[in-house]
Amino acid sequence: MLRNYKAVGRVLYGRNAFAQLDDIFEPLRVDAGSYVLFLLDEYFEGKDLVKRIPMKNGDLIRFMDVTDEPKTKVVDALVEEVMNEKGMAPVSVVGIGGGSVMDYAKATRLMFTNPGSSARYQGLDLIKNKGVHCTVVPTISGTGAEVSMTTVLTGPEKKLGIKGDFTPADQVVLDPDLISSVPDPQHFYTAMDCYIHNVEALNGNRKTVMGASLGRESLQLCQEIFLSGNSRTPENDEKLMVASYLGGLSLTYSEVGACHAISYGLATVTGIHHGIGNCIVFNQLDEFYPEEVKEFRKMMEINKVDLPKGVLKDYSSEDIEKMVDVALTLTFMWAHVAGPEWEKVITREKLRDLYMKM
Numbered sequence: 001m002l003r004n005y006k007a008v009g010r011v012l013y014g015r016n017a018f019a020q021l022d023d024i025f026e027p028l029r030v031d032a033g034s035y036v037l038f039l040l041d042e043y044f045e046g047k048d049l050v051k052r053i054p055m056k057n058g059d060l061i062r063f064m065d066v067t068d069e070p071k072t073k074v075v076d077a078l079v080e081e082v083m084n085e086k087g088m089a090p091v092s093v094v095g096i097g098g099g100s101v102m103d104y105a106k107a108t109r110l111m112f113t114n115p116g117s118s119a120r121y122q123g124l125d126l127i128k129n130k131g132v133h134c135t136v137v138p139t140i141s142g143t144g145a146e147v148s149m150t151t152v153l154t155g156p157e158k159k160l161g162i163k164g165d166f167t168p169a170d171q172v173v174l175d176p177d178l179i180s181s182v183p184d185p186q187h188f189y190t191a192m193d194c195y196i197h198n199v200e201a202l203n204g205n206r207k208t209v210m211g212a213s214l215g216r217e218s219l220q221l222c223q224e225i226f227l228s229g230n231s232r233t234p235e236n237d238e239k240l241m242v243a244s245y246l247g248g249l250s251l252t253y254s255e256v257g258a259c260h261a262i263s264y265g266l267a268t269v270t271g272i273h274h275g276i277g278n279c280i281v282f283n284q285l286d287e288f289y290p291e292e293v294k295e296f297r298k299m300m301e302i303n304k305v306d307l308p309k310g311v312l313k314d315y316s317s318e319d320i321e322k323m324v325d326v327a328l329t330l331t332f333m334w335a336h337v338a339g340p341e342w343e344k345v346i347t348r349e350k351l352r353d354l355y356m357k358m
């Protein structure tokens with residue numbers, strides 16, 4: 001059976017798009033007491049961007065701590081706090097930030113209309129009720145969270161997305177000016193999430209013409225940016241924002257692969273963040289993506305990125321086994337990489353050896 005995919009609703013795109021934010025909420029503010037809940041990356045606390053948010057009477061703003069990747073308990077506490085204060089759901093939940101804050105917004109909007117803890121809904125199609133309107137505004141580009149049908153959360157038991165038709169945002173605002181302040185090398189690490197999404201979407205059994213076409217265009221933009229010698233220009237910011245969007249879409253019609261499966265194992269045990277974690281893993285994947293890994297190293301060299309080495313030297317062999325366990329649970333990714341008989345080639349020994357090299 002083919003899935004009838006639900007895409008993101010509206011896309012406001014272009015330089016200074018942020019100035020038009022108010023136009024999105026105006027038609028939603030229909031009842032007395034209508035309010036918007038703005039979630040911002042904590043980086044913006046005290047910065048000029050906060051003054052540009054079209055706050056109206058009753059709107060709420062919360063600065064999100066992104067030291068750790070998004071957690072179900074933070075989502076649950078936020079919804080409870082807001083409901084206690086307001087007694088009604090917001091007309092839109094707005095996430096202004098990176099993958100972390102956009103995922104917080106995408107999850108929070110669902111929990112105003114679905115009972116219990118968000119941890120109950122980690123998985124595919126477990127959400128039963130449409131959430132409130134959701135707007136996402138990326139301020140760092142690469143994850144594709146702005147367009148994807150998943151919100152990745154760490155719960156008491158697992159790191160797993162809430163995924164389904166109710167998850168994509170209703171509105172995306174793509175304003176390339178917003179990403180100019182992202183520091184190096186974070187800019188590179190998150191951008192490489194996009195590069196890796198494309199490499200994985202383009203290599204594997206679940207590849208489709210739709211996924212590959214979007215992935216190829218996104219990959220080419222990444223190459224133009226990171227082989228150019230100066231990745232930090234306004235023109236390249238715009239290219240990266242578009243690459244992230246296309247890369248995220250490309251995965252809807254394909255699948256992530258070896259790097260994401262192994263990186264999920266790494267993140268679950270060590271808490272290493274997604275962007276840098278993917279880079280550490282990808283640097284060891286010559287066997288899976290030989291040409292692309294070579295190109296990735298060239299991009300690191302050109303952009304003077306020094307990956308941390310020996311990141312697992314203080315972890316025990318039990319920890320490494322746990323990482324292998326997690327990586328092996330991602331069976332759909334491995335089937336994409338190596339076909340239905342993947343278990344014959346993706347062995348514990350192979351994965352263990354790869355982790356030991358990191």
Ligand code: NAD
Pocket residue numbers: 041042043066069070097098099100101103139140141142143144145148149150151152178179180181182183186190193274275
């Ligand atoms: P992030 O959101 O964690 O942000 C990284 C850092 O950049 C933070 O310190 C943040 O404060 C800072 N930052 C953000 N914007 C900035 C700006 N304009 N100027 C200065 N600093 C800025 O990083 P990310 O890589 O975008 O997101 C990672 C998260 O995304 C992970 O939790 C991962 O699981 C999730 N993810 C989700 C999807 C999805 O489809 N939903 C896909 C991939 C990754």
Ligand code: ZN
Pocket residue numbers: 143193197260274
């Ligand atoms: Zn990713």
